[in-house]
Amino acid sequence: MSRRSRANGNTFVNNVRGPTSALTSFLNERGIRRANPAPAPAAEAPASPSPDSPDIEQSEEGTAGTSTVTTTTVSERTVRLTRGRRAAVSASTSRSESIDIDGVSDDDDEDEKDGVNLVQLPVSTRPVRSTRSAAASSSNAAASKAKGKAVETESKKRPRKKGDPDSSDDDYVQENAGYPSRSNFSHKRRLPxxxxxxxxxxxxxxxxxxxxxxxxxxxxxxxxxxxxxxxxxxAPVTPSQPKAKPIKRARRKAQKAEIECQVPSLQDLCISKIASCIEDVEGFGDISSISMDKICKIICRNRSLDTDTLQLFLDARLTDLTLYDCTNITANGLQNIAQFSPLLRSLKLKLCGRINNEVLDFYSEHLTELTSLSLFGPILILEPSYIKFFESVGERLERFELKSSTRFSLKAVTALCESCPNLTHLRLSDCNLMDDNWLAPISNLTQLKSLRIRNPEPDKVTTEAVVKLIQAVGSGLEELELKGIPSLEDPVLLDAIRPCCVRLERLNLMGCEDFTTEGVESLFKGWSLNRGLSYINLEGCVMLKDEAFTAAINHSCDTLERLSIKCMDELTKDALMALNKCENLSILDASWCRAMDDEVMEGLVKVAPKLSKVTVWGDHRLTECCPTRQGLKIVGREGDYIDLRFM
Structure with a gap:
């Protein structure tokens, strides 16, 4: 059954009779002709037309004419689409007998005679040579195919050159795009x-x-x-010199050597494996205390230390125990420490928020050899338990550290200083109740070698009380830390530290913002009573200028091993060049010192062979071209790849 369609007021027959006839009807409506129709079956093949036939004359006239090109303007794509469907159309319909050489039905010819103008769509703009016969077309195609194979074979044998016509596409891309094509890219052409x-x-x-x-x-x-x-x-520009041989950068080799030297040993691999399967381990056996401490650090980092796994670290012969995270250990588990390891001499518990009065009382009764106790975060212990413990331990206590306690009061400090006069190391950090009254009992501890006071409440610790404390105990101090006390002024430096601390080796003044440049310069300049410091921390002293820094370096350049000048933005490059005098420097923190650059780092790397780590966060003038060497880690440099394993 045929269908009728309307176009420009005229009616013509589509003759769509099956799923395979829709494309043929569409092509006929657009006036698209088939250039090389498939040969008809042998039984139905018409006789070959003679040269005088009207169809051939019409084709020749169309070729010689202007616009009505039928067989010569059909693209190869149209031929492929119609050629495969012609057999099905011929077998299923009776219209195949009425198709002429051009592939147009008799019905469409009648519509054209009626005046229906079908507009042909421009499928291809490439000119196609007209052929008079299918034989000529076949011979031309075969010749073209043979020629293509010959060119392809020749191109494989002969390499392409820049002026070769085959490489015109790459040259065109390079000339018009402004950059070489990807195929011509090479790392050898890049400037070293x-x-x-x-x-x-x-x-x-x-x-x-x-x-x-x-x-x-x-x-x-x-x-x-x-x-x-x-x-x-x-800007005068010097004429370019002959290109020298590229110098391979040693930085990547240094990083590779650093990674290779960081390959874990067999012992470390075994420790990591044990730590990852800590819940299935029944006992460590006979291992060293160093290996046990490594395992403890790993499982504390993974929050795997609890009451059950704690039993692996307890032994009757144990004398030193450090637990880095006691968050998951209950009060009974903490009490088992003294029950299974009664010979402990040093006990350090971090994040011990679950320790209570009963546990501390149990320690005072069963840990008869205890000489050092460190508690970080004991928020449940009350004042009477501290007093009872100090009275029970007495003179054998040599080291006491307390951090983040809101219930450690003046009475507890007084009991500590009266009952334990042999204290050599005292650390009081983040105690909310600390004030000037605490410093008077501490001044009676004449055997102190290390005194650390950190982060008291603002304005509760004054300059006068600190001066009196240092004048009383400063003669024996080897380490002094006054961290996070911004109210301290220059008299602490000039009236206390300079005349009294003659044995001082480690000084930490972090966060003391009121110290002036003149005061720090006066402390170190001409300080002949002190032989030199091995550790100086001036982090957060933002008002200090070049004179203070230069005086500190000139005084301790021969003994200085660790230095922190973080956030000292007032320092200039000339002052930082004084670091070239520190031959024994091993660790440096110069973050947010804007004057740090490649030249300063180059001089420091040459002078300090023991330098192992430099932190330079925020130093934008330190580029990736700064020198380095094997074994040196530069942390925080812009543009670097930071591997957290090496931090």
């Missing part, structure tokens, strides 16, 4: 990074690259270098 140098403009402080063979403009005011923007058009 080691030949360039990164500098900072002395005017705008902008970062710019000085290419090899060029000389940047020098500022006439301060002698610094100028970036191309500040220099303008008058």
């Amino acid at each position: 990074r080691a030949t360039n140098k990164i500098e900072f403009c002395s005017r705008c402080r902008a970062r710019f690259t000085v290419k090899a063979g060029t000389t940047p403009v020098v500022d006439e005011d301060d002698g610094g270098l100028l970036c191309p923007t500040c220099a303008g058009d008058a």
